[in-house]
Amino acid sequence: MSDRELLELLERFHQHQVTSAEKRELQERMAADPVFAQRVREAELFTAALQNHGQQKSLRDRLNQHHQAWQQENQKAAPAAAPVLRRRTPIQIFMRRYSATMAVAATVAIVTVFSSLLGMEMWRSATQQQTARYVELRREVEDLKRKQNAILSSSTTTPKNASVNPGQFSGTGFVLTSDGYFVTSYHVIEGADSLMIENKSGTKYKVEEIYSDQVRDLALLRVTDTAFTGFGKLPYSFKQKESDLGERVFTLGYPREDIVFGEGTLSSRSGVYGDTASYQISVPLNPGNSGGPLLDDRGNMIGVISGKMLGVDGAAFAVKSAYLLTLLEQLPEHRLPKPISLPKVNNLAGTSRPQQLKKLQDFVYMVKVYN
Amino acid sequence: MIHKALVTDAAIIEGILQDDDMALSRLYKLHFPMVLFFVQSNSGTEDDAKDIFQEAVIVFYEKIKAGQLELNCQIKTYLYSICRRLWLKRLSRSSRFSHGMVEDTESELAPQVEDDVERAEQNELKFEAMANALGQLGEPCKTLLEDFYLRSMGMPEITEKFGYNNVDSAKNQKYKCLMRLKKLFFLDYQVPS
Numbered sequence: 001m002s003d004r005e006l007l008e009l010l011e012r013f014h015q016h017q018v019t020s021a022e023k024r025e026l027q028e029r030m031a032a033d034p035v036f037a038q039r040v041r042e043a044e045l046f047t048a049a050l051q052n053h054g055q056q057k058s059l060r061d062r063l064n065q066h067h068q069a070w071q072q073e074n075q076k077a078a079p080a081a082a083p084v085l086r087r088r089t090p091i092q093i094f095m096r097r098y099s100a101t102m103a104v105a106a107t108v109a110i111v112t113v114f115s116s117l118l119g120m121e122m123w124r125s126a127t128q129q130q131t132a133r134y135v136e137l138r139r140e141v142e143d144l145k146r147k148q149n150a151i152l153s154s155s156t157t158t159p160k161n162a163s164v165n166p167g168q169f170s171g172t173g174f175v176l177t178s179d180g181y182f183v184t185s186y187h188v189i190e191g192a193d194s195l196m197i198e199n200k201s202g203t204k205y206k207v208e209e210i211y212s213d214q215v216r217d218l219a220l221l222r223v224t225d226t227a228f229t230g231f232g233k234l235p236y237s238f239k240q241k242e243s244d245l246g247e248r249v250f251t252l253g254y255p256r257e258d259i260v261f262g263e264g265t266l267s268s269r270s271g272v273y274g275d276t277a278s279y280q281i282s283v284p285l286n287p288g289n290s291g292g293p294l295l296d297d298r299g300n301m302i303g304v305i306s307g308k309m310l311g312v313d314g315a316a317f318a319v320k321s322a323y324l325l326t327l328l329e330q331l332p333e334h335r336l337p338k339p340i341s342l343p344k345v346n347n348l349a350g351t352s353r354p355q356q357l358k359k360l361q362d363f364v365y366m367v368k369v370y371n
Numbered sequence: 372m373i374h375k376a377l378v379t380d381a382a383i384i385e386g387i388l389q390d391d392d393m394a395l396s397r398l399y400k401l402h403f404p405m406v407l408f409f410v411q412s413n414s415g416t417e418d419d420a421k422d423i424f425q426e427a428v429i430v431f432y433e434k435i436k437a438g439q440l441e442l443n444c445q446i447k448t449y450l451y452s453i454c455r456r457l458w459l460k461r462l463s464r465s466s467r468f469s470h471g472m473v474e475d476t477e478s479e480l481a482p483q484v485e486d487d488v489e490r491a492e493q494n495e496l497k498f499e500a501m502a503n504a505l506g507q508l509g510e511p512c513k514t515l516l517e518d519f520y521l522r523s524m525g526m527p528e529i530t531e532k533f534g535y536n537n538v539d540s541a542k543n544q545k546y547k548c549l550m551r552l553k554k555l556f557f558l559d560y561q562v563p564s
Binding site for chain 1: 404
């Protein structure tokens with residue numbers, strides 16, 4: 001069967017003009033001959049495509065018309081949007097595609113840079129603070145020391161004494177009046193539950209807080225012990241006026257279990273950050289010295305040790321005695337169980353330093369703080 | 372909302388069955404912007420969107436006409452999934468980097484879509500091949516065949532128009548043209564195996 005005959009047959013087939021005999025013959029031949037079947041299928045496909053072509057063409061034309069109508073409607077609505085969409089440079093395309101990623105990357109970079117800068121700055125300022133920092137010299141009694149102490153005292157003294165809690169903090173304090181008033185730094189007794197004073201010879205008294213001045217860092221205590229009979233006559237007096245620059249000064253204190261002497265000069269009449277209420281002194285001090293008395297060559301009490309500057313050589317500070325005296329003057333009468341009568345006579349003037357210290361050391365106590 | 376959409380869908384299908392041009396117009400207005408947006412946001416142009424959408428609509432239209440359409444979703448969804456698939460296929464073909472199919476998680480939702488996509492693509496190929504073949508055929512064969520097949524003119528009319536002696540020689544001429552067209556057509560179009 002030639003191609004032409006086949007096409008004619010299919011055409012008639014399409015117009016339903018084939019006889020059933022022809023149809024059967026065609027089907028049988030297709031079943032018998034696969035090559036022929038392929039040809040028939042191709043021819044069918046071709047004729048179908050040709051016949052479809054007209055319909056599809058008109059359909060496409062109509063769709064194009066609708067598209068144009070739609071375009072006109074929408075172009076009117078947004079005439080500016082279309083040209084922008086068309087004319088896009090490669091850079092614009094790149095930016096459009098990666099702008100989100102770039103924004104995220106930039107944000108991360110900015111955050112990282114600023115946080116690291118900030119961190120460095122904070123770190124630097126923190127270390128700077130550490131190099132020149134004012135510290136209060138109250139001593140923290142560590143566990144280790146407590147144990148060591150316990151071992152030491154158990155071997156030397158009675159076991160009863162060894163079990164005594166040495167307290168969590170310690171500082172130094174000195175006698176204000178012979179009838180039981182006692183002075184130390186406020187930060188030594190800060191947050192204390194109970195207070196105990198103990199001197200070199202082992203005399204212990206229980207004391208209570210009468211008044212404290214947080215700003216001037218001073219605390220007034222009073223012995224409450226029933227066994228207390230009086231401190232005895234005080235060898236030093238209190239200086240009202242400010243001392244001069246360069247004066248030789250010394251202190252006694254308890255930076256450790258034993259009393260320690262420290263000597264230096266008065267190096268400035270103002271304290272840390274220009275504080276006129278204190279002196280700067282060049283006395284080597286350690287934690288535990290706080291609250292100790294600062295005396296001049298003639299044995300006048302001129303200040304109360306308060307703290308030192310870390311990272312600065314030889315800069316320790318003491319609250320001026322004038323401020324202690326004004327504090328005592330300003331104290332309301334009713335807060336005091338007994339009026340304060342300060343010692344007027346100075347027994348230390350003119351004697352040698354070891355002589356002075358011998359007299360002094362009975363009046364300088366270690367303040368133990370329990371909390 | 373859904374109810375309204377269903378009513379609109381039914382009206383469009385009814386309109387297409389009755390050869391109402393308004394139905395196509397509505398179809399276009401309702402659903403083309405969605406396809407346009409999809410194609411444009413996936414590195415295509417408006418012309419691409421137009422081609423894709425029209426391919427989908429032709430399949431849709433022919434299925435309605437043939438009564439084969441089984442919609443189990445809205446027209447919008449149906450057209451969108453076909454257009455999406457068509458465009459992704461086209462993208463993956465033109466892409467230099469991905470030789471495989473573009474991953475499409477939604478394809479499993481509508482198994483029927485795959486057939487329709489195949490059909491739309493074959494349709495397009497056939498149409499282009501036929502248009503090419505007709506273009507290369509030359510006169511008077513082209514007009515003759517177009518008159519007969521596309522404009523459905525009878526053989527006697529054609530005989531008269533082209534000045535043939537009788538209907539038989541016109542028929543003769545027609546088959547010669549047809550054979551040539553067939554040859555040209557199959558040069559362009561590969562029968563899918």
